[in-house]
Amino acid sequence: MAARTGASNLVSTSSKAEGLIDPVSLMRLRSMELRAKVIVEGFCKGIHRSPYHGFSVEFTEYRQYTSGDDPRYIDWRVYARSDRFYIKKFEDETNLRCHLLIDHSRSMGYGSAGYSKSQYGGTLAATLAYFLFTQGDAVGLATFDDRIRQYLPPRNRPGYLRRLMLALEACPEGTATDLGPPLQQIAGMLTKRGLIVLISDLLTSIDRLERDLGYLCAGGHDVVVFNVLDMAELNFDFSSPALFQDIETGRNMYVDPSEAQTPYKRMLDKHLAKTKSVCQNLGIDYHLFATDRPFDLALFDFLQHRMRRRKRVRYIPTGRDSRRTV
Amino acid sequence: MSFLYPLFLAGITAVGLPIILxxxxxxxxxxxxxxxxxxxxxxxxxxKNRSRLENLPLLALRCASLILLAFGFSRPFFWRPAPESQAHLGRRIVLLIDTSASMRRAGMWTQAISEARSVLADVSQADRVCVMSFSQSPQTLIGFEEWTELDPSQRASVVSEHISKLSPGWASTDLGRALVAAAEAIEDDEVNDGQESMAVRQVVLIGDMQQGSSFEALSTYEWPEGLELVVKLIRCQDPTNASLQLVTNPPDSIGGRLAGPDGNDLTGIRITNSPDATREFFSLNWAESLTSGGADVYVPAGHSIVVRIPTPKDRLAGGKLILTGDDHDFDNALYLAPHLQQHVNILYIGSDDANDSGGMLYYVRRAFGATRAFNPRVISHPAGESLADTAIATAHLIIVAADGIQQAPLISLRQYLESGGTVLLVMKSADAATTVAGLAGIETIESEEADVDRYAMLGQIELKHPLLACFREPRFGDFTQIHFWKYRRLNIANLPGASVLAWFDSGDPEGGGRNDPAWFESRVGKGTLLVLTSGWHPSDSQLALSSKFVPLLYSILEYGGVLSEQPLQYFVGDHVSVPHSVRLESANFKVRKPDDSLISLDAGQQSFTQTDLPGIYAIESSAGAARPAPSGVEGSEFAINLPVKESQTAVMQIEDLERLGVSLENLKTEDRGQKTAIRPLSSVLRPLSSVLRPPSSVGRTGLEYEQKVWRWVFIALLAVSLIEIWLAGKKGGPQRTQSSQR
Structure with a gap:
């Protein structure tokens, strides 16, 4: 029941999103980078008035050199200025390494609002990437369907954002949605802990979903899931009977929406509730997004998640000051 | 309008499918x-409601396609009654009765006779009938003319009497030859009769239609149009039939027998079980010892295996193997006889020592070695001694290598030549010319020792001559390696009927000189005198040391008709070559058949043809006492067995005859081969359509064949299909939307 209520609330979010950027209008911008810039800059103007001012996801610490420290980490520029030995500590560790995992299966190509779920998810990812990149965080990207299609490791170099944007503009070409192999592969590739943002419609069986997301959580990563669904998928408000064809399998099914809508929505709500439950059990931050939801809110949700995480204390085994906040 | 296969019209009900769709x-x-x-x-x-059907033109076209399809397959034709002028005409029928060995199976012959009589009972007075029996070859019992000459009221009884005298023989089945003979008999009768063609021409075949039937003759014969073959299949209730066959002899065996590990001879026998057999265990024994010395054999249906059965010592000369355990015993006996090893006597007249490698006899003895089929014996006789007439008479080849022959032997040799013998005369010196002249029947012949400059070679060889045919291939025809140190110049201009086979290269090309003959032949009476003007011994030439010597001697034997190819096994109907020694005095010999009847051989008879019974045949002298070994022949017996194909008694695919152009009619479904082939639907439905047709439906097939209405139906179907495709394309394919419906 809670899930059904959630889905119903989500449908009506567009009407409440006053003062925010309409996704339909935003999608008319062809450049992914420009879209991200508009969203982030608009959002940043807003946060001057917001209570979350001063939020940052990374910092650098210097510590005076003491006997026993590795001399390789001595910052010689500081020594030149101050004639003191300081160690540039945790510079690498404190940088956020964010992986954006974008589902490019064929079902993500579906869209009823003039743009597809893939385009919406891509813009969402671009927004997050732009935001993190401007903060100096390293952002990587992986697109997948039933296997990894392209992978860009997390970097924060001039021009790297451009590469990310180009990669995000690629159209989905995959077939089936199978999160298992690509997520397992990505989890194996990530040796350092970081933030993983998964953008997918999660139209797969719950049992497999729990197993697949478990691959990411097992590595100790901080995982955020954006479940992107089209409004037609959420409401199933088709008017007349038709032969429905599965975009991934090509299977045909004769469906009369007047008869099928109620059971469809009941099954969908059940699926979404289970998905949310699975994510909660795994400690994953789960957000359901309809494709008409403004991106500002997505960014807001993301930062709210980071705030919650900020309050947590993580134990870092290396270094003298082993207790710090992230 | 009528239909040849009306059941296909049931396919029209399929029009409901497009309506529902x-x-x-x-x-x-x-x-x-x-x-x-x-x-x-x-x-x-x-x-939707029926009244709201859409795309009615498309629906109509699709329904029309299905209707036309069913219509075409039902083979429509327009009924045309036969002209009254033909109504009174009778039929022209050839009744073919299978009398092959496979008809000996239990109850089959009785069925065949009964079937034949029922066919004859249906014959009307206007019909013309010919009755033939066939096995390996067809035989006419009653021809069309005889039938016509018979009193119509007596025809049935006379023919029935002829048929009752028939009995199945032991020969194989040549179905193709019989069908061709029957078809030709009908065509000949139409020509001879001079009357207008009868409406119905039929060949009624009564037989078991076994798989072993041969019908190759049909492949070279165009079956007459309108001539129908009616098969009256005689079925056997007991399908298991196993057969015996002597295994083809390996090179190291004699007469199909191998030596076993314990020293006993083993005879290789192939046992074949019929594909529809219900029994698979058999027993193989020697006749008269069924309780011991045999072998129990398991042969699955449709398979064959080879067993090696020990041969008792007393049966090495021959015997009879009996197979038990199957349903039919007509092919359960295999007769074995030792292979006829041919003894060839070669009389060498000369004074050479057999162990002297400088002489010619030394090489002759080594050239003729014994083989399984051929056992030559070289008999040396000094030139100066008197020669017995029997020695000459029993010789198959006489080699004369003496300078001078006495008058008496010369006359005997001359008579030998005139009676058809072959004499090879080798001139060791110029004096041998008198022998040549004496044998050729002329007074003198000029001869001298040739003056050879170092050596002579054969300059010209008549490789087209049958004697030298074995050297005709280029790789064998190189005689340049053979040098002749000496030879004799012989003037053969006066020699009547002499033809030179090879010339020396002795002539002077610039002076237009003529080459000297090296080898030549002269016909004397029925025989052949071959003359070599140079010997093969090393002092004369290198011929004996060359690879050409042995083939040349064997070629001379073949040229004289002494050697002939003998098959290892004989079957019923085969022609058995009379051994050469018997052939010379064949009038004095008889052949005792397995039923103890005696067949006299004619003078000079080349082969024995009355092999109509399986069993052991014995060649005996005319005196009556059995001579187990006539002169020159080691084994006087030969075995005749049932042809192997005759044991293949499973029913053949009768459709095979249709593929060869034979028009089959009125064939019951169960009469066709059922087990192996997937039968065409038309053949399945044919008997059903024949049930539906009116009794006077003779020629329905012919009418349909003439009119070929189905072609027009299928052309219409094609047109309708094209219109349907065009119309459907115009209407457009299915609409494809993603969200426009919403």
Whole structure:
């Protein structure tokens, strides 16, 4: 029941999103980078008035050199200025390494609002990437369907954002949605802990979903899931009977929406509730997004998640000051 | 309008399918692509009212396609009654009765006779009938003319009497030859009769249609149009039939027998079981010792295995193997006889020592070695001694290598030549010319020792001559390696009927000189005198040391008709070559058949043809006492067995005859081969259509064949299909939407 209520609330979010950027209008911008810039800059103007001012996801610490420290980490520029030995500590560790995992299966190509779920998810990812990149965080990207299609490791170099944007503009070409192999592969590739943002419609069986997301959580990563669904998928408000064809399998099914809508929505709500439950059990931050939801809110949700995480204390085994906040 | 296969019209009911599809289709035209059907369940389509059917032209075209398809397959034709002028005409029928060995199976011959009589009972007075029996070859019992000459009221009884005298023989089945003979008999009768063609021409075949039947003759014969073959299949209730066959002899065995590990001879026998057999265990024994010395054999249906059965010592000369355990015993006996090893006597007249490698006899003895089929014996006789007439008479080849022959032997040799013998005369010196002249029947012949400059070679060889045919291939025809140190110049201009086979290269090309003959032949009476003007011993030439010597001697034997190819096994109907020694005095010999009847051989008879019974045949002297070994022949017996194909008694695919152009009619379904082949639908439905046709439906097939209405039907079908495709394309394919429906 809670899930059904959630889905119903989500449908009506567009009407409440006053003062925010309409996704339909935003999608008319062809450049992914420009879209991200508009969203982030608009959002940043807003946060001057917001209570979350001063939020940052990374910092650098210097510590005076003491006997026993590795001399390789001595910052010689500081020594030149101050004639003191300081160690540039945790510079690498404190940088956020964010992986954006974008589902490019064929079902993500579906869209009823003039743009597809893939385009919406891509813009969402671009927004997050732009935001993190401007903060100096390293952002990587992986697109997948039933296997990894392209992978860009997390970097924060001039021009790297451009590469990310180009990669995000690629159209989905995959077939089936199978999160298992690509997520397992990505989890194996990530040796350092970081933030993983998964953008997918999660139209797969719950049992497999729990197993697949478990691959990411097992590595100790901080995982955020954006479940992107089209409004037609959420409401199933088709008017007349038709032969429905599965975009991934090509299977045909004769469906009369007047008869099928109620059971469809009941099954969908059940699926979404289970998905949310699975994510909660795994400690994953789960957000359901309809494709008409403004991106500002997505960014807001993301930062709210980071705030919650900020309050947590993580134990870092290396270094003298082993207790710090992230 | 009538239909040849009316059951196909049932296919018209399939028009309901497009009607139903058109009613459903309205709901399924719109397609919506959706991300996932995992939350959807299919909804049963709701049908529209019949009055709301859409695309009626398309529906009509599709229904018309199906109707035309069923219509075409039912083979329609327009009924045309036969002209009254033909109504009174009778039929022209050839009744073919199978008398092959396979008809000896239990109860089959009785069925065949009964079937033949029932066919004859249906014959009307206007019909013309010819009765033939066939096995390996067809035989006419009653011809069309004889039938006509018979009193119509007596025809049935006379023919029935002829048929009652028939009995199945032991020969194989040549079905093709019999069918061709029957078809030709009908065509000949039509020509001889001079009357207008009868409406119906039929060949009624009564037989077991066994798989072993041969019908190769049909492949070279065009079956007459309108001539129908009616098969009256005689079936056997007991299908198991196993047969015996002597295994082809390996090179190191004699007469199909191998030596076993314990020293006993083993005879290789192949046992074949019929494909439709119900029994698979058999027993193989020697006749008269059924309780011991045999072998129990397991042969699955349709398979064959080879067993090696020990041969008792007392049966090495021959015997009879009996197979037990199957349903039919007509092919359960295999007769074995030792192979006829041919003894060839070669009389060498000369003074050479057999162990002197400088002489010619030394090489002759080594050239002729014994083989399985051929046992030559070189008999040396000094030139100066008197020669017995029997020695000459029993010789198959006489080699004269002496300078001078006395008058008496010369006359004997001359008579030997005139009676058809072959004499090879080798001139060791110029004096041998008198022998040549004496044998050729002339007074003198000029001869001298040739003056050879170092050596002579054969300059010209008549390789087209049968004697030298074995050297005709280029790789064998090189005689340049053979040098002749000496030879004798002989003037053969006066020699009547002499033809030179090879010339020396002795002539002077610039002076137009003529080459000297090296080898030549002269016909003397029925025989052949071959003369070599140079010997093969090393002092004369290198001929004996060359690879050409042995083939040349054997070629001389073959040229004289002494050697002939003998098959290892004989079957019923085969022609058995009379051994050469018997052939010379064949009038003095008889052949005792297995039924103890004696067949006299004619003078000079080349082969024995009355092999109509399986069993052991013995060549005996005319005196009556059995001579187990006539002169020159080691084994006087030969075995005749049942042809192997005759044991293949499973019913053949009768459709095979149709593939060869034979028009089959009125064939019951169960009479066709059922087990192995997938039968065409038309052949399945034919008997059903024949049930539906009126009794006077003779020539329905012919009418349909003439009119070929089905072609027009299928052309119409093609046109309708094209219009349907065009119309459907014009209407457009299914609409494909993603969200426009919403």
């Amino acid at each position: 058109h009613m459903i289709r309205r709901h399924t035209r719109k397609r919506v692509t959706f991300s996932s059907l995992m939350f959807l369940r299919t909804t049963l389509p709701r049908f």
